[in-house]
Amino acid sequence: MSKCFYITTAIDYVNGEPHVGHAYEKVIADVIARARRSLGAEVFFLTGLDEHGQKVQQAAQGQNKSPQVYCDELSVVWKSLATALELTLDDFVRTTEPRHKQVVQAILSKLHAAGHFYKDAYKGFYSTKEETFLTEKDRLPGGTFPAQYGEVTELLEENYYFKLKDQQEWLIGYIEQNPGFIQPDYRRNEVLGFLKNNTLEDLCITRPASRLNWGIPVPFDPNFVTYVWFDALVNYITIPAAQGDPAVNSALNTPLPAAPAPKELWPADVHVIGKDILKFHAVYWPIMLKAMGLPQPKQILVHGWWQKEGEKLSKTTGNVVDPIAVINEWGIDAFRFYVVRELAIGPDGNWTDAGFQSRYQAELANGLGNLVNRSLSMLKRYRNGVVPQRSDELAAETARVIAETRAHLEQNQLQAALLSIWTLVTHANQYVDRTAPFRLAKDPAQAKRLDEVLYNLAEVCRVLAVLLWPFIPSTTEKIYAQLGLTGSPENFSQAAWGGLTEGSSIGEPAALFPRKDKPTA
Numbered sequence: 001m002s003k004c005f006y007i008t009t010a011i012d013y014v015n016g017e018p019h020v021g022h023a024y025e026k027v028i029a030d031v032i033a034r035a036r037r038s039l040g041a042e043v044f045f046l047t048g049l050d051e052h053g054q055k056v057q058q059a060a061q062g063q064n065k066s067p068q069v070y071c072d073e074l075s076v077v078w079k080s081l082a083t084a085l086e087l088t089l090d091d092f093v094r095t096t097e098p099r100h101k102q103v104v105q106a107i108l109s110k111l112h113a114a115g116h117f118y119k120d121a122y123k124g125f126y127s128t129k130e131e132t133f134l135t136e137k138d139r140l141p142g143g144t145f146p147a148q149y150g151e152v153t154e155l156l157e158e159n160y161y162f163k164l165k166d167q168q169e170w171l172i173g174y175i176e177q178n179p180g181f182i183q184p185d186y187r188r189n190e191v192l193g194f195l196k197n198n199t200l201e202d203l204c205i206t207r208p209a210s211r212l213n214w215g216i217p218v219p220f221d222p223n224f225v226t227y228v229w230f231d232a233l234v235n236y237i238t239i240p241a242a243q244g245d246p247a248v249n250s251a252l253n254t255p256l257p258a259a260p261a262p263k264e265l266w267p268a269d270v271h272v273i274g275k276d277i278l279k280f281h282a283v284y285w286p287i288m289l290k291a292m293g294l295p296q297p298k299q300i301l302v303h304g305w306w307q308k309e310g311e312k313l314s315k316t317t318g319n320v321v322d323p324i325a326v327i328n329e330w331g332i333d334a335f336r337f338y339v340v341r342e343l344a345i346g347p348d349g350n351w352t353d354a355g356f357q358s359r360y361q362a363e364l365a366n367g368l369g370n371l372v373n374r375s376l377s378m379l380k381r382y383r384n385g386v387v388p389q390r391s392d393e394l395a396a397e398t399a400r401v402i403a404e405t406r407a408h409l410e411q412n413q414l415q416a417a418l419l420s421i422w423t424l425v426t427h428a429n430q431y432v433d434r435t436a437p438f439r440l441a442k443d444p445a446q447a448k449r450l451d452e453v454l455y456n457l458a459e460v461c462r463v464l465a466v467l468l469w470p471f472i473p474s475t476t477e478k479i480y481a482q483l484g485l486t487g488s489p490e491n492f493s494q495a496a497w498g499g500l501t502e503g504s505s506i507g508e509p510a511a512l513f514p515r516k517d518k519p520t521a
């Protein structure tokens with residue numbers, strides 16, 4: 001059994017419909033998963049849904065449904081988003097599944113027995129909307145709490161607490177000694193700054209069942225359910241446990257039943273998350289794992305947030321981007337390309353319909369699409385679609401781009417990889433303009449030169465298909481089919497120059513990115 005490259009995304013709350021932010025995170029994780037597969041790793045890619053907690057309970061009540069029925073119905077919508085995004089998922093976790101409940105309860109029992117929890121009473125101001133107790137620091141100058149917290153009520157509650165304080169120094173040391181653990185660096189510095197300037201409060205890991213019953217029952221005390229974040233973070237090891245990961249199962253005192261084909265997944269190689277949930281992943285989760293006796297994930301990769309037309313996404317104001325509507329109108333690859341090309345993993349981004357359309361037109365239709373279409377159409381017209389003798393004029397430039405792309409993919413620098421690949425698209429389009437094959441075709445004395453140009457162009461198109469497979473897989477499969485090649489360009493080693501064989505016949509050229517005159521809705 002060899003260790004898989006294990007990549008996860010945040011699991012989305014099911015209290016609404018998916019928007020571009022959720023879709024973006026899943027797409028970048030899928031591009032990384034595909035890139036790693038292409039580079040030869042065995043990959044396991046996980047996403048799923050966070051179905052417990054007050055927000056979900058309230059959303060269900062608002063629709064007069066039981067929380068389970070509500071979650072079951074919405075899970076269909078979210079799963080269909082995963083399909084529409086063409087995610088190469090290996091599992092989809094829902095926190096209401098029995099396999100997940102069993103793992104959460106096994107962990108709670110183990111940590112309780114080992115003395116990591118204590119029970120305490122707490123009196124404070126509680127925000128139902130944010131599911132959190134507020135402190136004096138949260139008050140506005142006038143004494144009230146900010147509107148983002150919704151209704152705030154004073155509560156006296158007994159709960160179980162997870163000891164975090166003792167681990168603060170250890171965590172600072174761990175993050176300092178492992179620079180790749182939280183990326184990008186400015187997020188790592190943010191966590192270190194927080195840990196060095198604050199004393200960690202112990203984490204309240206239960207909610208009284210009398211106030212909130214939509215949660216996983218605490219195995220050692222029926223009066224409580226598990227706090228939604230303690231439940232949700234555990235999803236990352238539920239799936240290794242369900243897949244028979246030996247390290248995870250031996251860490252649980254009550255392992256899940258043996259899996260038929262066990263996989264070695266833990267530790268995760270990358271947890272892809274948004275900036276708002278960094279503290280949960282970079283502070284609580286490492287301490288939870290340490291208490292369980294499990295190694296730390298290799299990397300927490302933190303992306304920024306999307307706005308639309310410079311404003312926060314908001315259902316109330318209608319300022320949203322519905323990924324499914326965009327995909328239906330423009331195609332999945334246009335969506336995947338835009339979000340990855342527009343935004344590096346880290347900073348915040350701004351979706352604009354004009355920017356989307358302009359990238360579609362300039363980079364996809366006129367850049368890549370035009371290159372492939374004119375290269376293959378000329379090969380069809382001037383050489384009856386038969387690949388001429390190999391010529392290496394663009395081989396060196398292509399090799400440079402292949403090496404650069406590989407280096408970026410190994411660092412999860414997806415936008416940089418696209419920029420590098422596009423230098424080859426531009427270079428090849430300029431090569432067409434410079435060599436003017438349409439003129440060469442008119443002069444029989446230039447037949448050999450025309451062969452050379454046509455080979456180089458077709459071969460660059462083939463290499464581009466391999467390099468772009470993780471990003472825009474369907475398009476690259478079309479390029480392969482138009483080149484008359486069988487199979488999919490899914491293996492990075494296929495990028496090596498010279499893959500097209502002299503004498504083979506290409507298929508039918510067809511536009512990859514049809515012209516669009518209509519603006520998006």
Ligand code: MSP
Pocket residue numbers: 009010011012013020021022024025050232233234235272273274275276277304305306307313
């Ligand atoms: N359920 C928790 C995560 C638990 S992970 C163990 C949650 N869910 S969420 O639905 O609110 O958010 C899911 C992911 O979507 C988060 O990583 C969040 O940062 C991301 N995004 C939500 N809105 C976003 C944008 N506007 N832009 C980019 N990503 C955003 O948090």
